[in-house]
Amino acid sequence: MLGEYTCLDCGATFDEPKRWEERHGLDTPPYEQWSGCPFCGGAYAPTIICDSCGEPITGDYVRVEPSGEHFCDSCFMLKSFGDDS
Numbered sequence: 721m722l723g724e725y726t727c728l729d730c731g732a733t734f735d736e737p738k739r740w741e742e743r744h745g746l747d748t749p750p751y752e753q754w755s756g757c758p759f760c761g762g763a764y765a766p767t768i769i770c771d772s773c774g775e776p777i778t779g780d781y782v783r784v785e786p787s788g789e790h791f792c793d794s795c796f797m798l799k800s801f802g803d804d805s
């Protein structure tokens with residue numbers, strides 16, 4: 721089961737990003753807040769699943785129109801070479 725978001729750094733998927741709060745020693749808001757991967761703290765993006773290999777895509781991907789399928793870079797390379805017959 722894949723999460724809603726994919727970490728762009730470690731490739732983990734998760735539903736809820738981890739949120740941090742930096743209070744800078746203040747007692748009252750506004751506090752500085754940010755979020756990231758709950759495993760490594762890295763940047764994340766909505767999960768996009770490769771329609772060929774079924775893996776979450778963390779790098780470049782290609783969206784194929786008009787089907788709207790997504791392929792990771794390596795699957796797209798394979799696919800385009802395969803279709804060249």
Ligand SMILES: [Zn+2]
Nearest residue numbers: 727730757760
């Ligand atoms: Zn991560």
Ligand SMILES: [Zn+2]
Nearest residue numbers: 770773792795
């Ligand atoms: Zn793929």
